[in-house]
Amino acid sequence: MASGVKDALERGRSYAFYCLLSCTSVPAFGAHAVTISTPVRLGDWLADRLATPQARERDIYVTGIQWQSARERTLQQGARQTLLDQIGYLSGPDVPPQAEREGLAALVASRRATGRVVLKRADPRWLQANPSDDPILDSGDAVAIPERPSTVTVLRSDGSLCAVPYVAQAEALYYIRACDSKVSPDWAWIVQPDGVVQKAAVALWNRTPQDPPAPGAWIWAPNRDSGWPESLSIRLAAFFATQGPSGLDDEGHGVAPEHPAPGAAVPQAAQFHARDLPVTASDWGTAGLLQTPTARMNEAGEASVGVSVTSPYTRYNVMLQPLDWLEFGFRYTDISSQRYGPAALSGTQSYKDKSIDFKVRLLKETAIRPALAFGMRDVGGTGLFSGEYFVASKRTGDFDWSLGVGWGYLGARGNIPNPLSVFSDSFKNRPASDVNVSNSGTFSRGYFRGSMSLFGGVQYQTPWAPLILKLEYDGNNYQNEPFHQRFTTRSSFNIGAVYRVTSNIDVTAALERGNRAMLGVTLHGKLSNIGTPKVSDPPPMPVAMPSSAASSSVAPAQAPAANVYDWSATARNLEQQTGFTVQNVYRDGAQLIVVFDQVDAFYLEDKIDRIVTVLNRDAPPDVRAFRITLRSRGLPVTGYAVIRDTWVTNHTRALPPIDRQQAVYTSPPAVVPDEDMHRADVYEGSEKRFYVSVGPAYQQTLGGPNGFVLYQISANAYAEARLRRDTWLAGDFNLGVVDNYDKFTYTAPSNLPRVRTYLREYLTTSRFTMPLLQLTHVGAIGRDQYYSVYGGYLESMFAGVGAEWLYRPWGSSLALGVDVNRVRQRGFRQDFSLRDYSVTTGNVTLYWDTGWNGVRVDLSVGQYLAKDRGATLDISRVFRNGVTIGAYATKTNVTSAQFGEGSFDKGIYVTIPFDALFTRSTGGVAAIRWSPLTRDGGAKLARQFTLYDITDKSNPRNLWFAPPSAAQTGPE
Incomplete structure (x- = not known):
């Protein structure tokens, strides 16, 4: 009871402190911003401002230019308060110390909501060439044009700031360690000066490639056991993305670093670059070493086709990764020492064994815990190569270690007893494989039976990126091979190398069993990345502003008003732009309804935009919405409702998040008005027979x-x-x-x-x-x-x-x-x-x-x-x-x-x-x-x-x- 009262009083005192900080007015922070009085395009405003003699004399940092929306400030004030509330309400035994929470809260409270909106690019010429990404500055908005900073700033857990001199190509961990050599973060949130936030893996067990922090970046990298929840880190990084580049004074000028980093660390920073853990195929096609699997998985969408040759076996593997925790595929194994059947049936063809494999990841890797996977080989086949296994994998930088235990073909060495035999003696012995084709394909009763063996090894990513080395201990002793074969072996270890010819082709060479060479080739890639630019499609039309809305000097070119509308020409344009067949066009009050048949495309978003572009250009100004109905084989299957003004705004200017609205709504197919209603049939297409x-x-x-x-x-x-x-x-x-x-x-x-x-x-x-x-x-x-x-x-x-x-x-x-x-x-x-x-x-x-x-x-x-x-x-x-x-x-x-x-x-x-x-x-x-x-x-x-x-x-x-x-x- 006393402890609970004490915790409540501490939380109450902390909340009062945070409230005091957040309610107290603070001075403006960051680069000096110019307030806009007359609506103007940002690209035009920047082009004029950066052409002045004063701007030419400054080292302008275009990457750090900020558009600060007056309407967005209110939203960001709420986000700032939510962040302060989360810091104040943290409780439990694993939360950061009180002093750290108060320090971080003080840092957040000392900074105002700027209203910054992230731009795709801040280059004025690029903005002028891309009006859909060029915002119209409203009265009360502001633009900040900073000078180029010379530092990168690390946010410490106690709210203090550590500014480190910028080093070209140095990654986040360099700046983190320059501020505190003993810290051990797993993740870092990098807030680039353009406002883009990136989450980077920076520990030995999860390190991946990352964009180096640019001058003026912020870095937040809480220690592994700091107690700061990830949700707070995300909010904190999002808030500092609104603050503009770090390392600037209130006028936007660069300042000297507060804590210069040791000079000796600079060469090391330039040489070190984090790399992805390479996941390569084993001889069996699954992610692994050579003969043994690992707990590693490819990214979802990966597929591979490979062949590996180790006499007398040639394996043709096809593997798929539908989910990031599931790998499966099939294989044909050619056994050159065995005939397929009688010569009258198959001639001299060697035996071909068919099999299906799968592997499931049970646990993800963490800083302490290895990844864990379970898999099965030759499921429902003849069982010639069947085996079950559990395997764990742990990464330490460029080394990836694995250790597993297997049954069947993977555990034929039999160096450990089967612990399942305590439940039944039937687990002590594994039934022999069945090459009788009439029995193949059944789910074997021999799973997890027989003796077991340990297996494992290590993969090393060499400093030369294309070369990967592998060493493994094989759980198979090759004394119980298919068709009663026994192989002479000289070693229980296999050693090999993978050479990545390209990002999609791997060549593997190895020495296995101590006396057999292995050669393999694997073609791999992400099916989920397959795509082809539509260079044969007609170019999209520019978006025109309807005449009723084209009143601003900064509006796009106005669509010409016409008293007579050529809907046949509109239909032709629609068909040219989409490839769809225009069946009907109706006018129903303030709606224009267009019906398409033979919708021959998979990616519809671009087609909907092309349709609306044509309709917006040609429709009368009093049409406020478009209804698009798609038919397939004459059946109405779906519809899209488009709010015209909102769609035009979304496609002709960049908007702050608070003003962004959905313009296209998926809807049931539009019901065509009856003849006796106020319907105007403006076009009826012809059939393609x-x-x-x-x-x-x-x-x-x-x-x-x-x-x-x-x-x-x-x-x-x-x-x-x-x-x-x-x-x-x-x-x-x-x-x-x-x-x-x-x-x-x-x-x-x-x-x-x-x-x-x-x-x-x-x-x-x-x-x-x-x-x-x-x-x-x-x-x-x-x-x-x-x-x-x-x-x-x-x-x-x-x-x-x-x-x-x-x-x-x-x-x-x-x-x-x-x-x-x-x-x-x-x-x-x-x-x-x-x-x-x-x-x-x-x-x-x-x-x-x-x-x-x-x-x-x-x-x-x-x-x-x-x-x-x-x-x-x-x-x-x-x-x-x-x-x-x-x-x-x-x-x-x-x-x-x-x-x-x-x-x-x-x-x-x-x-x-x-x-x-x-x-x-x-x-x-x-x-x-x-x-x-x-x-x-x-x-x-x-x-x-x-x-x-x-x-x-x-x-x-x-x-x-x-x-x-x-x-x-x-x-x-």
Whole structure:
């Protein structure tokens, strides 16, 4: 009780002290600011001011020029008070000492709210060339033009300031240590003189590249155990971003450093540059050393394709990183010492083993704790290389240490007993791997069984950045290899080096087992960074100010007023700027409603801006809002409401945060007014009835007994005839040009109706095929329900009729669909012929956009083509550039023995929007899919036009998708 009263009295005394500080008026701080009396563009004002003789005589620091908004000061005063309140209310055993809290509060309270607004750039010529980033200075605003400071200032925890002479290219840690050589911060907040705040990792365990502090920067780097919460650090850095450059007096002149740094530290500062921890692939493709994994992960969106050769194994690895804590992929392992099968079946081809791996990070690394991960190799395969493991990794500067424990292939050395054997003797022994293909693909009962082994090692980033060295202790003794092989080894240690040829190509060489050379090549990169500049799109039009608003001398060029509007020309401009088809333009009071169909683009934000630019130029001044409706196949799927004046302001001047308003709102599709209402039909577009595209096509099969890669390159033609906006006939035609399908002689055995295992027959019977000829009609029932009916040759193997219903409430993360199809198997030539087998197939599918990290989950239940019944789970992650990484699995009511090799259907896929690949905006996606093998169980009808895809533009997050350049600066 006494302790609680004492704490309360101390908090009360502290709050009174902070309140006294914050309520007392303080003198203006920082560079002398000139108050504006007449509205003017900042670029014009700066150009005039910097051209004066007085300015030429000063060492003007353009980076530190500040626009101080009178309206923004009130907001910043509130933020300042919130910061003081947080300092005052800190409590608990781990908070900073009272003296430090009072000192920091006094520092914050001594500084006024300036109203500074961060500019993209302060160069007057650049501002004049970019009016959308050039603010209009209002009466009462101020501009501060400082001289170039010569110091960088470190904020100490007790509120004192340490000014250190600026050293070119020196990083934050140099200035921090110059002020206190004993401090050990993990993070530093760097407030650059232009007001940009950067959080930098500065400790040995997390150090990453950073922009060096510029002259006049502020640095806040609390000690590791200081007790200052991160939320306070963020607020403190944001507040000092409003204060302008450090190291200046009240008139904006540079001052001498208060605490000059030791001169001996200067050379060291110039030589040292923090580097990222390089994450490289192991022989198995996963992030690791050579034969052993580590707990390291690549950034989300990373993908790699690699090959490694260590006799008698050649491993072809494909790895994906959908989330920053999850890595998974697949592998083909070529065992040169073993034949694939009988010579009559596979000739001299060596054995190919298929496997799937995954690794999950369980704990993030901290200053004290290592990162911890759990992983499995060869999940659900033959088990020839199966193994489970836990591994920890800890970084110390350029060294990265790992230590783990493994079962199975990773723990074959068996140097520690299995602790799970205390629960059951069955954990003492691991069942032998099963190379019988009829049993492969099952989830083994041997997981975590058998003896275990330690493994681990170290990776060293050499001073020469492209070279990385690796040393590891291998947990496998190679005495229990697949097919009862035993390898002679001379060492339990492996040593190797990675040479980074480019940022996307790694070459690895190593000595393994003490007597075997290893050579590997890995291609890697971030799928989430794929993007192509749209140089083939027409250039965007300049934004014009509507005549009703163009009254200021600083306004952009006024749109010419016209009594007669040429809406046909407007429609042509809209179609040229977007590639969309203008269906209708309506006038409804103060709204202009535009309806588009055939919305053929993935990144919509730029298209919406282009649409509004044209409408703003051409619409009468009394139009206050635009309503944009997007249709897909005649179905209204989404809409965008645009507040005209707000949009124009946002695109013609920079605004302080307090004045920024949203101009574009996602909305349900606009309801077109009835004829008897006050509606003016100003334009009606014509239909584009026919569409044809011709191009190359490629398909392949991997890992079969007739050859590791069987392929076909063909010429493909797709044609579509639109009978109505909601009804169309589509055909797909393929002519094989080059292939090696003459080697394809193997038809897989099956215990089920052959709905997919006739793959060879469909691929080799005819060079000219017709994979698709389908008539489709779609419609809407109210606003949230859609239907489709279709018939024809629905895919390469089946023809028939079907119907689909979709309930997709606008703006909802959930949707429910039902499809029912009566189909018959097609002839092998993929012409108009049919075979005897027929089936009713369909699914009930729940679609869930989780809203978490772009993750989507689809669950479908129904009857499949082989008349088996079950469920399919599909989980995927989509990135801001539209790339999707996903995996699926299907389990039905057939047994593993009935299903055959693989035991159940499963696969991995990547889709990339064409908008990310081509120089012209376009819709559609490129899909890359992998399945270990083709079986008959769990096979779905490959429907071409699903309602969920047709209505995909109703996703409220469509404006969130953006090419990488925009995605990296926008909110996640």
